[in-house]
Amino acid sequence: MTKTEQQPRSIAEWVTFSVASLILAIIVSLVGYTWLNEKNQPPILSVTKKETIREIGGQFYVPFEVVNTGGDTAESVQIMAELLINGKVIETGEQQIDFLSNGERQEGAFVFSQNPRQGQLNLRVSNYKLP
Helix, strand or coil: CCCCCCCCCCHHHHHHHHHHHHHHHHHHHHHHHHHHHHCCCCCCEEEEECCCCEEECCEEEEEEEEEECCCCCEEEEEEEEEEEECCEEEEEEEEEEEEECCCCEEEEEEEECCCHHHCEEEEEEEEEECC
């Protein structure tokens, strides 16, 4: 019986091994960093009026934008609008966004028959559910 001698590794093998190890270390580091920093924060939702109110055919369109700045995705995001004139609720509106992931923005518009400029318009996120 003869023993086969193991050849010393070539420079190309060492370079390939080093590059593969470096790539693996970077991937593991990025996954760990993301896992530690995400902390499974709940959704943080905010809604704002986007532009000026448009009047078309006797109806008033109020564009809005809703943003999720939290960590988790929110489903069935409910947005409410109330138009108050002289302290009384004259009109209300509802919108539902199917889902908003972290950092995602969605736009929409509420449509009123009364002019929102003549009163106070309140926009808010009323509820959501977790996936």
